[in-house]
Amino acid sequence: QVQLVQSGAEVKKPGASVKVSCKASGYTFTNYYMHWVRQAPGQGLEWMGMIDPSGGSTMIAQKFQDRVTVTRATSTSTVNMELSSLRSEDTAVYYCARDREPGSTSPGYWGQGTLVTVSS
């Protein structure tokens, strides 16, 4: 079965960077786009970007284009999301989510979420 297992919670200081990983299993890793979505406390879902694991091409939301890098390692079926220049407003749960079917842009399988806390 499809499983997405994310790295553990992080606490970072303002200005620092954080890298969240998402290890996929149970399917052919290169066949499905992977998305990153975040949710600030008590707030809604915010799409950050996605990666095509087959070639590594990415699409990043305009809001995050200068701060987010998404990469993949096909050898370990892992996708990483790095967010730089952290500020308090980046405190959120970060989810990786796989397309339900190839190219659907509808995340059908979600990781458990990773809480990133930005605090001085």
Added chain:
Amino acid sequence: QSVLTQPPSVSGAPGQRVTISCTGTSSNIGAGYNVHWYQQLPGTPPKLLIYGNSNRPSGVPDRFSGSKSGASASLAITGLQPEDEADYYCQSYDSSLSVVFGGGTKLTVL
């Protein structure tokens, strides 16, 4: 400010029918892109509820249905049950090359 507009809250008594609207623009839903719906229970990741405007993944009860018309979409829940109390989000794609979500709707079962 979310790209897709949803009502902040809706409510209904057990057994009743409720609908949640999702309004977009000519650059997303109105451009013909599919709408998908997610249910999020407290403290858990979102769960795909409806995909491709009106399709249910296996395991989703047929009490949940979706529709789309023009630049808007709706999620309907019939035979409301206490366990349906959750946050619901619509999602589509925008011609600005971006996945977009609605702001979310909190469903309260009275």
